[in-house]
Amino acid sequence: MPCGNIKKFALRLADRIGSLFLSTIASKANEIAEDAKHKMIEVDDMVKALNKCGFGDYAEIFKDAANDNGEESDEEPEKKRRDKDDGKATGKNKKGKKKDCD
Numbered sequence: 001m002p003c004g005n006i007k008k009f010a011l012r013l014a015d016r017i018g019s020l021f022l023s024t025i026a027s028k029a030n031e032i033a034e035d036a037k038h039k040m041i042e043v044d045d046m047v048k049a050l051n052k053c054g055f056g057d058y059a060e061i062f063k064d065a066a067n068d069n070g071e072e073s074d075e076e077p078e079k080k081r082r083d084k085d086d087g088k089a090t091g092k093n094k095k096g097k098k099k100d101c102d
Contacts, residue, residue, distance in 0.1 A: 025049050 006014075026041070028049035033041045043066045047059045 025053060025055070028053055 025046065026049075029041045029045040032045045032048050032052075036045070038045065043063065046066075047063060050056060050059045050062060
């Protein structure tokens with residue numbers, strides 16, 4: 001927070017408001033994604049949700065932040081994880097043999 005003199009109650013209130021805001025935008029983005037037959041919420045769905053909820057002024061900032069943080073590609077995250085850690089997601093190595101778990 002920008003100011004160090006925020007009372008605990010005000011800080012908890014700001015946290016709660018932020019959570020409700022994110023929940024509302026995510027819920028609207030989920031509706032948009034379902035209507036578009038997306039399996040996952042995409043950045044464009046979030047931008048449309050911001051616009052529909054009256055927060056269109058933040059859409060560009062949101063898009064910039066998504067691009068700065070490496071927006072996910074169309075490849076499924078589970079497949080990326082499996083490829084990245086050589087089968088750890090399934091518990092098997094490349095040859096299909098079961099790996100020991102730590």
